[in-house]
Amino acid sequence: MSRRYAAVDLGASSGRVLVGTIGKTTLEVEEVHRFANEPVRLPSGLHWDMLGLYRNIRQGLAEAGPVVSAGIDSWAVDYGLIDEDGALLGLPFHYRDERTAALPEWSDPAGLWRTTGIADQPFNTLHQMRAEGKRRLEGAAHLLMIPDLLAYWLTGEIGAEHTNASTTQLYGVRGAWSPAVASEAGIDPSILPQVRRPGDRIGDTDLGMPLIAVASHDTASAVAALPAENDRFAYISCGTWSLVGLELERPVLSEAARVAGFTNEAGVDDTVRFLRNVMGLWLLQECQRFWGEYSLGHLLAEAVDVKPLAALIDSQDPAWLPRGDEQGGMPARIAARAVGRTPKTRGEIVRCILESLALGHRNAIAEASALAGREVEAVHLVGGGAQNTLLCQLTADATGLPVLAGPVEATALGNFLVQARADGVVKNLEHLRSLVRETQQIIRYNPHPSAAWDAAAACIEVRS
Template sequence: MITVAAVDLGASSGRVMTGRVGSGRLDLQEVHRFWNGPIRLGSTLHWDVLGLYRETLAGLASVGSVHGIGIDSWAVDYGLLDSAGRLLGNPVHYRDERTSGVVLPDISADELYAITGLQHLPFNTIYQLLAEGPQIKRASTLLMIPDLLNFWLTGYIGAEITNASTTQLYDIRARTWSTDLAQRVGLPAGLLPPLHEPGTVVGSHDGTPVIAVGSHDTASSVVAVPAADERFAYISSGTWSLVGLELDKPVLTAEAQAANFTNEGGVDGRIRFLRNVMGLWILQECLREWGTTDLPGLLREAADVPPYGVLIDPDDPAFLAPGNMPSRIAEWCRRAGVAPPQGPAATTRCILESLALAYRRTLAKAQRIADQPVDVLHVIGGGSQNELLCQLTADACGLPVLAGPVEASALGNVLVQARALGAPLAGLDEMRALVRSTHELRRYQPRDTPADWAAAEARVYGSVTE
């Protein structure tokens, strides 16, 4: 039996889990959970990365003796170190507005996509670095959040490729940093640390090996997709929804760029061809504004709201920053010339149907652009517990949905560690087979006719994805 500690940091909470892998066994036990989220200092949103490290240490102290430690987190954000390895300020949150209006010098969007394969998002790491101002000249090393915590645990400086691939400074075909791109946009020489693959032992903490996993939490989540063959799509559903396919090579066509699809590195050299959809962040912010934690009760009420009523585009930039989300939804509706939803239940139904519609549109484009048909859609992560959203997703996409596992990112973290420590898990097929045999999945069959959702799509977007 191999026992490891999986540190899984999400955009709203973090947890330290104990994972056990053996013959026909894969299980998790939560040991320590803690809050995570933006902290405003003056006009800037930050992460409390020192608090995350403190809570990580507290969790590791609680797990007892384990064979390995692995850390995964969200993407794009980072810490900057000076030449002595000291942190230059608390990392800035990707939802901060500092990148508004930042333009890359001397490189076209076409060339940038041809190198990195990433969708344009205003908070991608490359834009954040250009918004740093004079501080960037003091920086010696950039470390993504999991790499920063690994450095504090072990003293090792390096970058794991799945998170590095989200920076828009990584050459997705060559599988290395694009140092030429970094120099052209004016970043300091040597800022980008050496790269390593998932499964690399990067050092030790109190005598326990620290293992680089798929450190982008979505990369770890995709490892734990319980797919039985290659004709699958996935939605890693949480604060964000990552909707996409797993491919052998990147798709860097003009059509992929125009549709704003991203090509990110995955475990075992795979490509995560996906698009970010805003996700349950919108509903989370509504719950905060309404002052309620009774999501189950709200979902029951939302299930009784008539379908196809009020729909929004969840990817509108108006929904990116923290704030009064019900008011923003109402304002979006007024701009679109439709009556806004009335009350929490109707607003919740609006959000979930709108997400399902965005998934439908994104998945149809992904299949066409990558020329990879899909027979089943896997919903993993926290959103897999939202029965209404899963059923609406099956209805909108016209595909059976298999929901689960909930803790996909932690499971993927555990599986990569276990293989590095000698577990007989030769590849992703074996890892996924173990997930299927040890975790219960819930199946949702499509109920509606495609015409219902086609009409809704035309109403919101003005066109229907074929």
């Protein structure tokens, strides 16, 4: 008999509530409610509209109908602060807010790396907390990551889910908060909540369903749902960001991995997601926002006939992080920083973005493989980027490896399947992945290697 589960899947530009119907040999997904996730610019900075998100989540869960349980996943690093009475101390900041730019560097970056295994990024929770005002810090009783804040509003239960907590740079590689790091940052360690693991029951909502802790970092959910058959794979969870890496049994804490910009985040069943952040489709999304109503299909058609590798950008340049709100928007920013022939048309800019991302994917996979000592035979590309046929083929060509694209809904599937395992329908991670392989569409892109990619990689520094 099939069982129904609800997934709240929050991305950086939109949110959805989906229903998954799971049986022994079936796995079906239905989207029941979609809504925009637009940041709000206030005098204090760039914030998330948490009240709008909460209202839409409740609406979507109500529309889901009878389900066994629900789970919430979202992006990482952002958080809310709760006082002793349970009140939210201001809207959570957006990770693209620039308030961390002027912070002094951490006194011992190498020691911080050895403790947390997390790449030192200005938007990490640790540094956002260092930038907090004294009044908010003094009034805070609990730090809750975005899924945990929403879970608190739905159930009244306070806690922190393991995979999302691991991204904060306040969490040790052994799977627990680091009071020493918190104290050095001026953060009272008592505000760090008790940790939950994927599959733990959080509590009951007033909507007639229990809430289950899933792998609440969306990339952790996506990686859990990879249709992998062995461990010789790399993955790209491709959306606003491209998260590119390997699934390992233990973290890689070498100095070389730190310098190369890699990070060790927690996955399901104590796996480690050894990965690097590549800027991702954010660049294309910001160009689309500037250009207006041009569909992805229209833009890809314009890019297909453009001369290959004529213009490239460093896809890891920090200049891409802020929104493209200046005159000329993101297209002008790309044209100004391109190496080679300056891209001018929409097709040239799109081609420049996608080829540069493919190079970023290539470099991250090659370096991860070397640093971890893990051979890679194929690349699993999941998320919205799996629908970008040109990017999938370019990634195969750049890496010289077959790209297996799909499922598009990997994050939601991982959310559902962790709930199903807690419900006894799915046995383990291997069973979970086999069910994805048997039921979801996967498209294979075979590589067409060319020396031009080697030359392109040599002419531009792709760094993290």
